[in-house]
Amino acid sequence: MSRRGPKHFAKLAFALADSEEPADTDVAGFHERILAAAPGDDLLAVWRRKLTAWDFEQSPSWSATTARTPERRAEVYDNLALDTDLRKAFDTAVPVHTEPGPVTISREFQPWYTREQAANRAFYWTSYERLLRRKGWGDAAVSGLDEAARAVVERLAEPTRDDPYGARGLVVGYVQSGKTANFTGVTAKAIDAGYRLVIVLGGTLNLLRGQTQRRLDMELIGRENILGAADPNDPDALVGIDYQDDEDWPAKFVSFGARPSDLGAFDIERLTSRDRDYMSLERGISALEFEKPDRTRPLYDPANLHAARARIMVVKKNKSVLEKLVKDLKKMGPILSEIPALIIDDESDQASVNTTDPKKWEDGKVTRTAINGQISALLKLLPRAQYVGYTATPFANVFIDPGDEEDLFPRDFLISLPRPAAYMGVQDFHDLDTIDGGEGEAEKKHVRDICDFTGTPLMEAESTGDRLQEAMDAFVLTGALKLYREKHSVPSGPFRHHTMLVHESVRMAEHAVLAERIRTMWRNAAYTGPAGHTRLASLFDKDFHTYADSSLPTPETYADLKPFISGSCQLINRGGSPVIVVNGESERDYAQPDLDFDRTPNVWKILVGGTKLSRGFTVEGLTITYYRRTTQQADTLMQMGRWFGFRPGYRDLVRLYIGREEQLGKGRNAKTVDLYEAFEAICRDEELFRAELARYAPLVDGRPQVTPAQIPPLVAQHLPWVKPSARNKMFNAELVEVRSPGKPIEPAAYPQDAVLTSRNTERWKSVLAALSGTSATCVLRPDETSPLPRSFQAATTVVPHAQLLSVLSSLEWEDGNVLTPHLTYLSQLDGRLAKVDDWLVIAPQRTQRNRIEATVLGQGPFSLSRRSRQSGKQSFGRISGLEHRLFAQQLIELPDSASTGSSFPALGATRGVVLLYPVVEAAQDDEVKAVATTGAAATDRVIMAFTVIPPKAAIDTKKLLVRFQTKDSARPDAVIVNAD
Incomplete structure (x- = not known):
């Protein structure tokens, strides 16, 4: 049933049994076992996994019903020939997951990645799936990731095809929503299918690159590939091996039980490590040479491909690093045209997009920015390379000129990932359906104005009128609440990290001043004295007790919480300061042990910073945010939303202190803006964009209604703030009718x-x-x-x-x-x-x-x-x-x-x-x-x-629901040509 869909269960059970005659007692025993099963029953867990997989399966040969619907589940029951009682029991234990899946806008493609092929070659995907389940992922979450990763891989070129083709795609997630999990799943499925060189462009800082490397090492590459031939029991053999100082090594790193090549699979060789970016290869090009059992055939031939090791590198988006990689690849010669490669570009709207002014280009020649030029060079060197960008702010990507064949426009597909079930996003901080300025439930629970407009001093030593002191009090209070919940065995505890983010400016000098101000306020706060407890008790009663999640342990009175306050303060002030400043002009400025969420057991700190905390970098345990930095760039503003993300066991404690009357600009051009309103505005725009994609994604007569090249006018119509910088030729399509x-x-x-x-x-x-x-x-x-x-x-x-x-x-x-x-x-x-x-x-x-x-x-x-x-x-x-x-x-x-x-x-x-x-x-x-x-x-x-x-x-x-006209790119001033 695993590969061919649900079959008559009683007949199949008998066919696989040892008995010569079907026994009613066997089926009856199964019947009673399921009806009486507790939630953690092993047999029920197996059925939960299988039913969910059948619910999610897209266009299976055994069904004509739509995935994730009651109709699909009813068809499964019919095929299994289950009686009414069993159907009801399963419906109660395994409800149909009807939330929408990924939305895909795609050109037509040749199907090649079948269920059978995926099942036959699934070594690394199976290991990754097992690890996710050990981490607590539910069946629906795993099946959803499987579905989304499959949607990407099936639109890549078949790795064994004779004629080279490089697909270009874009995956759009939400800020802090787990995009890394998706591209880890894509990488696992892709290398299982035959891709043998994976290049992950992992941010513009070693800090971010190292995070991504560790995640892939831990969840995909695994212990045996990291150790290579080293004996894990020999301390001398482990000298120089990554992660010896990592508290999660080796227990939380995926293990295959032996070298994958000894288990009939293939090994993965890392060309970068946690602490070392790509270097000019010390061993020459040998590390990039691919072994071919049959040297008369190309590498992409199945006889060679599935015997070859995979190479993975996580590379910083840095000109000199990418130049070294391009230089080394050039030395390899003709074999480059045989290598099925995958390039994953994390935060693909940052640095990767060509931002040079077209007006300054020479006739017939495109001038490229440094990173864009190096990525284009990589794609030219690797004709079988597939490029997949990942971002939460896609507009810079969809406005790339589709006519530039060497650029990164997602010409083949754009996939919008669904909002994860436990994700705290825009709907948790903004009440999008209130229209008369009234405060809705989300705002009441989580959002606080930065200024105290009553003019009442918030503490005698700090009477500036802002609520930074209150935000700090909330940080101490929520730390105590986490400790209280740990003691009362909250399922998601213990809470490893607890952080507060203060983001007021991009200027490093101002960060130093602000950090000193916070230290002074901390010294004067008297948290363990009468004045401090009075403040904290008042804040607990009027705020955190009022909006506490009733399903989580929360003290009824401040007196019950008071014993945990000192513990919270000690953890925050450990090392002598409650503050870490996160900024700098060089990589050394970010090499702070207290900021390493992977290697430091407990980071309980107030982080003061600017740009470097606003994209890619995950602030673990973020509970309190104090935000008042202004910007005129919508994507920049959206990426600063570090308060979005997953907050298991403490989402009711999350508070956003945000400026409602902040000055944007200087002099005559200065104006007062409402940052909360600005965030809400761009969130509305993104939701509209996603809704438009979902609306036009269904096929009509088996063909796409909208292709990626037709997306820009959808953005332009609904998002007036998106300015294409006079690049009119980006708009190769014009929306002319919406039904x-x-x-x-x-x-x-x-x-x-x-x-x-x-x-x-x-x-x-x-x-x-x-x-x-x-x-x-x-x-x-x-x-x-x-x-x-x-x-x-x-x-x-x-x-x-x-x-x-x-x-x-x-x-x-x-x-x-x-x-x-x-x-x-x-x-x-x-x-x-x-x-x-x-x-x-x-x-x-x-x-x-x-x-x-x-x-x-x-x-x-x-x-x-x-x-x-x-x-x-x-x-x-x-x-x-x-x-x-x-x-x-x-x-x-x-x-x-x-x-x-x-x-x-x-x-x-x-x-x-x-x-x-x-x-x-x-x-x-x-x-x-x-x-x-x-x-x-x-x-x-x-x-x-x-x-x-x-x-x-x-x-x-x-x-069709939409109709477009297309501009003739060879005649930019000509009349519009009807695409129909």
Whole structure:
């Protein structure tokens, strides 16, 4: 069943048994064993693993159902011929994992990496999988990684193919979300399949490169490959071997039981070590020479390939290091064209992308930046090299010129990894569906303003008005809470590291001043005295006790926690200082033992730093962050989100102190920005980008709707802050039509010009007249988010399709018509593509307590809505209110039945929904009241914002959801050529 899918279980059990006749007692025994199994039962664990694997399997030969669905599970049960009781027992013990998997945008490719082939050659993947399970990974997590790694490997070129091909791909994860685990899995599967040279570009610092090397050594390469021929029991033989001073060696390093070559597999030779980057090879090129049992055949021939050792190196993205590697490879001669190679580029948007100005290029010649030039040289030397970039901020990569054949544009595939189940990300710090500036649950739990606007001094010795002292108190308090939880045997304990990050500036001089300030505050904090305990008790009661996770051990009173405070302080102040400054101009500045999370048993410190703490480097045990550094680069800002990540056993203790009124720039160009709002804005943009990828990823008639080359316009439309630096030829595709049956169309970037705003408002006059004086109660059906019905009041009317299309087509926009691709689709709903007769327009009212009303163009009065634009952008964070959007979606989803308790009739198949909001751009309600003072709102202050949801029937299912035009790259000034 492992390779060919689920079969009739009772018959298979009998066929494999020793008995001559099927015995009912055998099947009955299995039946009773499963029904009575405890969660840790070994037999149940085997079945949990197998059922999960079948649930996740993509397009298996034995099934036509979709992976990760109840339908797939039902088919598995049918094939196994399980009875109702067993199905219920398995459903309880092994629920179907319905969370989405990786999203893949890909060119068509020739399938070669079959399940059978993967199973036949899986030595290193199997070892890696076993290690992950020992680390506590669940079946769904392992199957998810297997699925995502397979999606990458199957899109690489087959290593044994005759004609060389180098695929280019990009894998997009989340900040601090475990991308290393994915590329470790990809590497394991790739070398099992036949790739024999792996080059991992591991950051721009030895600190980061060493982290990656250790991770691969520990989880993939393993003890026996690290030791080579050395006797692990002979101390003299181990001199100079890595990891002798590592507390995880050898227990936590994967072991195969013997040299892989002695077990019928192949060995891995490391060309770099934990402490040593790639050097010019002391043994000449012999370390890179590949043995060939049959010298008459090329290396990539199966007879040679699967007998050859693999070589792996983790190389810093440094010009001189890469030059040495390129120089050594050049010495190898023709064999280079025979080597199936894999290049993994971690943080691929950093240093790897060519950032030279195209205007300065000589005719016909591309000028490259240093690292980009060396990577391009590597790819030219290795025609069978596959390049896979990894990043959490992909926009620099997708804006690479696709026409530059020697560059790194992901022409073959882009894979967006799912958000891991236990990951703390944007949804844990930002309430993305709040629209009126209200504080949501995520913000209440985890986010604190840096400034104390009451002016109340936070302690007598430090009355600057900021909350750095409170943040430090929170650090001590959460350390004590971790110690308390360790004593009470929290499953995720013990907590090896406990850290706080303070990030205010990139300037090293300012880091020194800030570190000294923290040391002074620490000395004056009196944590074990009456004043300190009073402060900590107050903070515990008003914050950490209030938001504690009820499933984790938490003391009821500060008195119960007090005995653990001194232990927390001692660990933080060990060595005489609570602070480590993390900055520098050379590698030596980062060689700090206290900062080595791998070799130091317990790092309990406050880290003060800048750029070097903002990308790639994992701050282990990060619990408290104090952040106020500004930047105008969206990807830079996103990479600074070190507070994202996995926080087992203490996610309820995580706090982010972030600047809400920080100065960006100097002099006349200076402005005040809200860093929390800025983070939320770019997170929204990334979520929109991921949602667009997911929407267009499904194949139509077996072919991709979108290829990687068509991704840039998707970014450009939804992310106005992404500037391509005048590289117009990057946009080789232009989005011309988006079809949105049943999905909201909600432009957010409305004009800021008062004249345009006024003219756009005038164009809604006929609709406003129809809405005037109407009122209806909109009732939402109870669902899993709310067991009770909810309702809101609204003005409503129905307008013909032609009237709405006329209004939308007449609107003006400042930076091009953002509606154009949608209007192309909507205009065809007159019967050409599908038929829409009319639209239900709903103008929601705010609650009676918060309602501010005014007439607009003499119509109404209407309830004015308040919205704020995203930091530095034209766009608002969200237009439609959550309950309004849910109500509209209910009408769309069930067009043949009326909403329960509502005055609305059923929509039917040919009526869409429009949510319409008279919006005043304002941060506070007082500003809205000022607009409505006379009872009539000025048209230049009211933005008519809207969400349009076409009926689900408004689509020909045989049509693609998107359509593009392609620019002729040889004629950049020519008219656009239709790609169809």
